[in-house]
Each structure stands twice: as C-alpha cells, then as structure tokens.
Amino acid sequence: MTNWWKEHPSAKKAMAEKIKRFFIANPKALEEFIKHGKNLLKKHLRTNQKFLVRSKGEQKIANFLYENKIPCSYESISLPITTKPYAGNICPPDFYIPKWNIFIEFYGGYPSAWKKKVLKNKLYPAHKIPVLAITPAELKNLGYYPLKQGKTLGETPMAMKFEIGKWIK
Numbered sequence: 158m159t160n161w162w163k164e165h166p167s168a169k170k171a172m173a174e175k176i177k178r179f180f181i182a183n184p185k186a187l188e189e190f191i192k193h194g195k196n197l198l199k200k201h202l203r204t205n206q207k208f209l210v211r212s213k214g215e216q217k218i219a220n221f222l223y224e225n226k227i228p229c230s231y232e233s234i235s236l237p238i239t240t241k242p243y244a245g246n247i248c249p250p251d252f253y254i255p256k257w258n259i260f261i262e263f264y265g266g267y268p269s270a271w272k273k274k275v276l277k278n279k280l281y282p283a284h285k286i287p288v289l290a291i292t293p294a295e296l297k298n299l300g301y302y303p304l305k306q307g308k309t310l311g312e313t314p315m316a317m318k319f320e321i322g323k324w325i326k
Contacts, residue, residue, distance in 0.1 A: 208231055227304075234260075258287065260281075
C-alpha cells in the first residue's frame, strides 16, 4: 500500500494538497509541526497529576512520583547548550525534581530515540547536569530507580552544586 501511494502520481499530489489545506486552515498545527518535526509525539496521556505526557513510560514514572508524594515538573525546563561541540542544542529533560535538584530522563524504546539518547548522554555529564536515566526495562522496578537512585544522586556533589537558576532565563 505504501509503495503504491508513493509511486501513484495523482494520489501523492492529492494527499499533499489535502495536507496543505489542513495547515492553512490550522496555523497552530503548522507551528507544532515545525516545532516538533515530521514524527510529532504529541503529549496525549494524562497523569494522576493532571498533566499530559508523551509516552506510557513517562506516564508510569509521573504517576509513581505522584503516588510517593514527590513533587516534579514535566518538560518545564529547557537546557540551552552554548559550549562547543554541542552548541545550539536544547535539551528539555523529562522530569525535574526540585526536592533532590535532579532531572529524570526516560529513554523510550522507539528507534529514533537512540540518537537523542547518545547526544544527551554526552551533554549531561559534560555540563555537570545531575540526571537519572530510566529505560523501559527499569520501569518494572520504579521503587529502586527513582526513589533510591534519585535520593543517592541528589546527595552527590554534582547535584548539590548544580544551580538551576543559571539555566532558566
């Protein structure tokens, strides 16, 4: 079906026109498309805290933090990177936990996440940003990763020296 659509001259043109009309009629959708790109992962899953997240893994982490009375914010802070070779990148970590002054990053299982994971794994240590990374396999044991590892990371010199005010403008 996909190859037929790509090779069929009038079907491809008709679909392109339909998309064009949609974006002309919905300028906000165009802004979101430009902001997030072709594979837009919309925030569509509601958590117990009543905010929207992008994946079931993030939803599970947010609900776990809420149930354990750990206040957090979701993608509320963007970290603009200004030093070479990573200048120009903006990293919005998934969760910020003010209580421990750390970030939690959930690395999902979709294929294009690998490039972002590699980049973020270089950026965070290079800028001394305290981040607890959670993968889909670690979702089974949230009592260990966010709670015990988060508290431990929050007590490290990196987390204690990290000043969130420098990053928020």
